[in-house]
Amino acid sequence: MAKLYFYYASMNAGKSTNLLQADFNYRERGMRTLLFTAAIDDRFAAGTITSRIGLEAPAIAFDAGTDIGACVVRQHGEDAISCVLVDEAQFLTSAQVDQLAHICDVVGIPVLAYGLRTDFQGALFPGSARLLALADSLVEIKSVCGCGRKATMNLRVDGNGRAIAEGQQTEIGGNDRYVALCRRHFCEALG
Numbered sequence: 001m002a003k004l005y006f007y008y009a010s011m012n013a014g015k016s017t018n019l020l021q022a023d024f025n026y027r028e029r030g031m032r033t034l035l036f037t038a039a040i041d042d043r044f045a046a047g048t049i050t051s052r053i054g055l056e057a058p059a060i061a062f063d064a065g066t067d068i069g070a071c072v073v074r075q076h077g078e079d080a081i082s083c084v085l086v087d088e089a090q091f092l093t094s095a096q097v098d099q100l101a102h103i104c105d106v107v108g109i110p111v112l113a114y115g116l117r118t119d120f121q122g123a124l125f126p127g128s129a130r131l132l133a134l135a136d137s138l139v140e141i142k143s144v145c146g147c148g149r150k151a152t153m154n155l156r157v158d159g160n161g162r163a164i165a166e167g168q169q170t171e172i173g174g175n176d177r178y179v180a181l182c183r184r185h186f187c188e189a190l191g
């Protein structure tokens with residue numbers, strides 16, 4: 001039975017790297033995959049999944065209006081797909097996560113979704129909340145805070161490295177705008 005996996009982590013933990021390794025693993029065995037990433041994340045070339053370690057691969061860019069379920073069914077009808085991989089899964093809508101579950105349960109293709117668990121205020125993203133509720137398997141990708149504890153939180157910082165407590169949930173950025181911290185140091189930074 002195909003399963004829905006949610007690989008979650010803080011920023012800079014290796015989510016995209018893990019995704020690209022899993023994708024390579026399928027493709028080196030001659031199996032076809034379909035990759036998705038959020039159109040809103042424009043840090044790198046549009047429609048590309050890029051890891052900080054330098055790996056990259058083309059992907060279908062999704063936004064809130066993308067019917068991922070229909071897209072996968074159409075592509076699968078043309079040439080069988082062995083695995084669907086989704087990066088930046090925190091930006092999925094709840095309905096799109098339901099489509100991913102449908103792809104597993106009805107179409108029979110495993111889905112590997114990679115994303116943040118929480119935002120800069122420690123709140124769940126909508127896509128992550130639905131994945132935490134629906135996924136067959138929840139896998140944490142671990143990274144480390146400067147103090148040696150597990151970095152589970154994402155602190156948003158300004159150009160001077162000062163913590164930002166208020167703002168929109170979505171603000172695209174990399175290591176210049178976010179620092180992955182353990183809960184203790186995240187809470188201390190927010191005062």
Ligand SMILES: Nc1ncnc2c1ncn2[C@@H]1O[C@H](COP(=O)(O)OP(=O)(O)O)[C@@H](O)[C@H]1O
Nearest residue numbers: 010011012013014015016017018050051052053
């Ligand atoms: N040259 C490198 N060699 C090994 N690891 C690296 C290198 N550059 C970055 N990394 C590691 O890659 C990880 C970030 O990978 P990435 O897939 O971009 O993360 P995420 O998608 O979770 O934000 C970090 O743990 C970082 O330490």
Ligand SMILES: Cc1cn([C@H]2C[C@H](O)[C@@H](COP(=O)(O)O)O2)c(=O)[nH]c1=O
Nearest residue numbers: 011012041119120154169170171172173
């Ligand atoms: C915490 C947080 C993050 N984001 C954005 C910032 C990045 O563009 C992505 C996550 O990138 P990753 O390195 O691939 O994990 O999400 C945001 O919009 N709001 C937030 O609170």
Ligand SMILES: [Zn+2]
Nearest residue numbers: 145147182185
């Ligand atoms: Zn810490």
